Amino acid sequence: MKQLKTLLIAAVLFVSASQVATAQAKSAHVDVSEIMSKMPAMLEAQKQLEKLSQTYQADYKTMGDEYNAKLKKYAAEVDSVSQKMNEERQKEVADMEKRIGEFGQTAQKELQTKEADLMKPIEDKIKTAIQKVGKAKGYQYVFNSAGLLLADGPDLTVDVKKELGF
Numbered sequence: 001m002k003q004l005k006t007l008l009i010a011a012v013l014f015v016s017a018s019q020v021a022t023a024q025a026k027s028a029h030v031d032v033s034e035i036m037s038k039m040p041a042m043l044e045a046q047k048q049l050e051k052l053s054q055t056y057q058a059d060y061k062t063m064g065d066e067y068n069a070k071l072k073k074y075a076a077e078v079d080s081v082s083q084k085m086n087e088e089r090q091k092e093v094a095d096m097e098k099r100i101g102e103f104g105q106t107a108q109k110e111l112q113t114k115e116a117d118l119m120k121p122i123e124d125k126i127k128t129a130i131q132k133v134g135k136a137k138g139y140q141y142v143f144n145s146a147g148l149l150l151a152d153g154p155d156l157t158v159d160v161k162k163e164l165g166f
Helices: 002-023 032-038 040-077 082-136 159-166
Strands: 027-030 141-144
Touching: 002 141, 032 082, 032 141, 032 159, 040 082, 082 141
Parallel strands: 027 141
Antiparallel strands: none
């Protein structure tokens, strides 16, 4: 009976020890924002977005300048034209305001869409590289160090950059 108790205690200890060993998964961290900020594809995407943004800003400024010129002209001529002409001009100015507002909203949406289209493949490439490096080094978990309060484990940022070719 004593031997059975000893055997049962040994079995429980063995099972407990194996569970503790498997619970200690290997983890590392990587600084995704650092990788993205230095990745050549990301820098190119930023240039494309900046160029598109500047185009929209120039168009918006042209529309605004045209609007302001008409307002100034119409204000100077308000007393010299008919009431009917002033009403038509007010309608024209209101239409211009509407077009300018719609243009601003459309431009913003198109910039967001373009940004998403450019970022998706970059993010996918980084994720794939992180997974490849993490698996090659035997890590079960790789965390983004941007949200970590304590990053005591290995930093794979340099390895991921090498995997991405920069």
